């Protein structure tokens with residue numbers, strides 16, 4: 001009976017682990033699509049096509065689709081079963097692509113069964129960092145950062161694309177895998193709730209977690225434990241309006257991205273500099289909110305100004321444009 005029970009339970013367990021907290025597919029596809037348009041006709045575009053066999057717009061959702069890989073229980077095989085609810089993943093739902101997603105997760109996780117933490121289902125932690133809003137720059141070692149956070153993940157992908165080894169704990173098997181991941185992580189790096197996090201005390205006052213003894217209960221987990229009108233604040237920021245994505249992909253995005261200033265310094269320093277840029281650009285997304293005391297379930301309810309939705313969409317637009325510009329900038333630096 002047991003194997004059969006596992007087969008029945010597995011889809012349910014995996015559904016619970018699917019990318020509810022991921023920057024949505026529209027955002028990632030828009031970032032990839034803007035970069036595709038900027039790179040058109042360049043040596044980098046030729047390399048991208050030969051490595052991926054697709055464009056960046058398609059590749060940019062792969063890392064979230066890989067979150068559909070899980071285990072029925074500790075020690076069980078890693079199996080992709082994300083099919084159904086995420087149409088953007090249909091492209092990868094064939095035996096070879098599913099095997100590639102399973103292999104990536106197996107190499108970058110200890111366990112990935114239902115409710116596994118991001119520490120043991122480690123590849124999920126590659127999508128974010130949680131620098132406190134009280135900081136003015138990203139620096140490794142601050143509360144919410146780690147050697148397997150979003151900034152470290154981008155640096156690891158760049159190393160592999162430059163024929164260097166990825167630093168531990170990353171296990172990136174090929175340039176194809178690195179480019180799929182990079183095209184996704186650059187999008188996450190520009191979603192404010194994937195980079196900055198407000199830390200709150202029990203009464204809902206903002207605190208600085210880098211001073212004194214850090215209390216893990218003060219973490220809002222990238223705004224996943226903040227509710228705004230009943231919705232997770234993180235999820236609101238993941239959602240990109242379809243009309244905005246359509247406009248940006250129709251050429252408005254690439255035209256604006258061409259005006260984004262070049263990043264100074266060496267490409268090795270860019271991921272940290274861009275994280276700092278998102279930290280600063282994203283501050284108003286949290287600083288205009290006020291918070292009720294933490295409730296018994298560990299959740300804070302937020303109140304926002306009346307024009308918060310309009311402000312959010314304006315910032316999302318700006319951030320997707322910067323992400324597309326910087327993805328293209330980084331690939332041009334790798335393949336001039």
Ligand SMILES: [Zn+2]
Pocket residue numbers: 022023063064127184188
């Ligand atoms: Zn992500």
